[in-house]
Amino acid sequence: MSKLYDIIDFNHTFVQNKEFEKYRTTKFPDRKMVILTCMDTRLIELLPQAMGLKNGDVKIIKNAGAIVSHPFGSIMRSILVAIYELNAEEICVIGHHDCGMTGLHSSSMLDKIKDYGISQEHINILNHAGVDLGKWLTGFENVIEAVINSVKMIQNHPLLSKSIPVHGLIIHPETGKLDWVVNGYSHTQK
């Protein structure tokens, strides 16, 4: 458990050498877009490079699977902040092939949680308190359907203007190829 020491050391040098200068920009996205995508490690650099995006171009929100699971959760709030406070004008949900959330089942994750020492008793308490762990810790079967579901949840949000296009795309985690699944321009109203 000493992974952060190397990072802190690197950071001192980075700042000292003023390597930050080439990344200077503002909090407002120059390309006026907000992207919700997956936290997958293969996408850290690949996704912006494959889309021709540089620092300052877009807002990027990440979670496991690029999923909007609740209309009033932190992902949807971030999207609304990007639109209304930071001047984004289009939304892209970008899932990817071979996602860790594909086929994820709560039972296998709960087994691993218990291996870390969390007791069944604690899990039972949460279940009795009305937390649906089975649903919450389960991913999706099909990434295309998952992207379409998230796009629909955003499009139908009562606080989102119908003039904002909400696109759905799938990116290939090796080649960076984008497939356009939902064309947000065909759903917008002026």
Ligand code: ZN
């Ligand atoms: Zn993923």
